[in-house]
Amino acid sequence: MSLLSIRNLSAVSDRDGGTPILRGVSLDLAPGEVIGLVGESGAGKSTISKAVLGMLPRTVRITKGSAIFSGRDLLSLSSRELRKITGSEITLIPQDPMTALNPGRRIESQLTDGLRLKRGMSSTDARRRGLELLEEVHIRDPERVMRAYPHELSGGMRQRVLIAAAFAMDPKLVVADEPTTALDVTVQKQILRLIRAMQAKHGTSVIFVTHDLGVVAQICDRVTLLYGGMVVEAGATAEIMERPRHPYMQALLAAGPRYDRPDRALAPVPESIFAGLREELASFDREEVRHG
Numbered sequence: 001m002s003l004l005s006i007r008n009l010s011a012v013s014d015r016d017g018g019t020p021i022l023r024g025v026s027l028d029l030a031p032g033e034v035i036g037l038v039g040e041s042g043a044g045k046s047t048i049s050k051a052v053l054g055m056l057p058r059t060v061r062i063t064k065g066s067a068i069f070s071g072r073d074l075l076s077l078s079s080r081e082l083r084k085i086t087g088s089e090i091t092l093i094p095q096d097p098m099t100a101l102n103p104g105r106r107i108e109s110q111l112t113d114g115l116r117l118k119r120g121m122s123s124t125d126a127r128r129r130g131l132e133l134l135e136e137v138h139i140r141d142p143e144r145v146m147r148a149y150p151h152e153l154s155g156g157m158r159q160r161v162l163i164a165a166a167f168a169m170d171p172k173l174v175v176a177d178e179p180t181t182a183l184d185v186t187v188q189k190q191i192l193r194l195i196r197a198m199q200a201k202h203g204t205s206v207i208f209v210t211h212d213l214g215v216v217a218q219i220c221d222r223v224t225l226l227y228g229g230m231v232v233e234a235g236a237t238a239e240i241m242e243r244p245r246h247p248y249m250q251a252l253l254a255a256g257p258r259y260d261r262p263d264r265a266l267a268p269v270p271e272s273i274f275a276g277l278r279e280e281l282a283s284f285d286r287e288e289v290r291h292g
């Protein structure tokens with residue numbers, strides 16, 4: 001049984017004159033599973049995660065498809081119904097821990113808001129749970145951190161706080177949106193291990209958005225590769241890493257893990273592969289026009 005089942009999801013950008021940004025995306029996520037959404041900038045990763053979180057900008061319009069989460073289509077709920085689910089059953093680990101935290105409020109209030117407001121816990125219980133959560137994410141001296149303001153913490157500490165906040169509500173699904181991009185390499189590894197440990201402990205499903213196939217190899221059970229808002233390849237990570245089928249995936253794996261940084265890539269993706277991908281997108285669009 002899927003926890004989340006996205007079917008044939010298409011979207012256009014009204015900002016760019018109706019340009020397609022998602023083209024018939026389908027994906028399934030089982031309870032307790034970690035799925036990686038990978039692709040270069042503009043591939044549609046954030047659009048998919050924003051659709052799931054009910055955070056789509058007004059200029060992005062869903063034209064087709066559904067996103068069934070625990071039996072309900074997230075795309076057809078009222079904003080009131082959606083607010084009950086997001087921030088509670090579905091939570092976010094954001095990309096930039098500095099901007100995600102309010103600089104003017106202590107960690108305690110930011111970590112316990114949801115517990116008090118959405119779970120109806122008393123301040124004392126929420127504080128106790130907050131301290132436990134900080135211990136779970138291996139923060140030393142949680143009492144001090146509860147009293148601190150975000151600027152008093154390092155980037156890695158702030159990201160640990162946000163991970164604690166995402167798991168505080170015991171969500172069924174956590175969306176991790178490039179959560180290690182803003183951190184240096186050694187901290188990145190610790191944060192990845194922590195997310196994996198927290199999801200395993202809580203039995204939570206995770207959608208992990210990333211540019212980096214190296215990250216996918218480390219933490220994702222399955223992977224969906226996107227290009228131009230279209231699913232290019234999807235399957236079990238181990239299988240795809242060993243036997244990639246699509247030439248684009250083959251080229252990305254040959255290019256090295258940081259394929260979004262051509263300066264660091266071992267071998268760039270050949271232009272002929274992009275030409276093939278553009279032809280696939282055009283052919284999808286022609287079919288859409290034909291079938292309406």
Ligand SMILES: Nc1ncnc2c1ncn2[C@@H]1O[C@H](COP(=O)(O)OP(=O)(O)OP(=O)(O)O)[C@@H](O)[C@H]1O
Nearest residue numbers: 013015021040041042043044045046047057059060
């Ligand atoms: N607010 C918006 N309104 C309309 N179109 C948008 C908006 N934000 C992004 N888009 C378009 O949606 C497409 C997909 O962008 P999206 O952010 O989902 O890609 P991404 O794979 O997450 O990229 P990145 O890794 O850079 O975040 C892009 O072509 C982009 O121009």
